[in-house]
Amino acid sequence: MTQLIYNEKSELLDDLAAFILKIGNEAIQERGRFNFVLTGGNSPKALYESLATTHRAALDWDKVYFFLGDERYVDPEDSQYNGLMVKNSIIEPLGVRADQVFYVNTRLPHAEAAADYKERIFAHFNGDLPIFDLILLGMGDEAHTASLFPYTTILNADEADVQSVYVEKLTTYRVSFSAPLINLARNIAFLVFGSSKAEAVKAVIEPLTKNPTLYPAQLIEPVSGNVTWFLDKEAAAMLTD
Ligand code: 6PG
Numbered sequence: 001m002t003q004l005i006y007n008e009k010s011e012l013l014d015d016l017a018a019f020i021l022k023i024g025n026e027a028i029q030e031r032g033r034f035n036f037v038l039t040g041g042n043s044p045k046a047l048y049e050s051l052a053t054t055h056r057a058a059l060d061w062d063k064v065y066f067f068l069g070d071e072r073y074v075d076p077e078d079s080q081y082n083g084l085m086v087k088n089s090i091i092e093p094l095g096v097r098a099d100q101v102f103y104v105n106t107r108l109p110h111a112e113a114a115a116d117y118k119e120r121i122f123a124h125f126n127g128d129l130p131i132f133d134l135i136l137l138g139m140g141d142e143a144h145t146a147s148l149f150p151y152t153t154i155l156n157a158d159e160a161d162v163q164s165v166y167v168e169k170l171t172t173y174r175v176s177f178s179a180p181l182i183n184l185a186r187n188i189a190f191l192v193f194g195s196s197k198a199e200a201v202k203a204v205i206e207p208l209t210k211n212p213t214l215y216p217a218q219l220i221e222p223v224s225g226n227v228t229w230f231l232d233k234e235a236a237a238m239l240t241d
Helices: 007-031 045-052 082-094 110-124 194-205
Strands: 002-006 034-038 066-068 070-073 134-137 162-167 172-177 185-190 226-234
Touching: 002 007, 007 034, 007 045, 007 134, 007 185, 007 226, 034 082, 045 082, 066 082, 070 082, 110 162, 110 172, 194 226
Parallel strands: 002 226, 034 066, 034 134, 134 185, 185 226
Antiparallel strands: 070 172, 162 172
């Protein structure tokens, strides 16, 4: 596990963009395509915009496939739909082909939306286990990541899966990769800003106890890949090392 801590958010975003481009270029060189899982939430929007503008020439975007590690179960036109933020900030500005982008079809009933998304992902990997080149993750104040929220059923998933999960505190469904699916990735990067996340960062990076039911991001332990944390100094404030 690597932790990178920044004083300036702009510096963090520049380094994270360079990190993504390096992994993307290597994946394309070695395997002909870059399977890139985006995260939702607010933190990544400026990153996506910079990839589609400042860094546009640094990657062969025709060979990049975009996914979302989780989705809110709302209409695709709703401002809360992660796919809409992704579409506006990176997909449309890059002008990539429709077959390069995997959205969750939230017009289906929630369990079907998860099954349909899973099926399309597994088909993209020709039926093999999906090993993504890079999964970006955010983290909430209470250490949820993707839509792995404390005390939810998806935390018990013991295989690579996409599930719909009811999140009681939000009184809504989400569709999310399971932790075992995330853990297959070659690279995982967390993007975490702000003092409200400091306690969760401490609980996941320097845990006193292992309790993934309470701190779901503790489940993120890649089988053979790498985890890199991109933190601002506020989010990293409680770390001792
Ligand atoms: C979502 C997510 C979620 C997010 C965290 C952090 O759909 O909400 O993918 O896991 O990454 O809640 O979100 P912020 O960056 O907005 O704090």
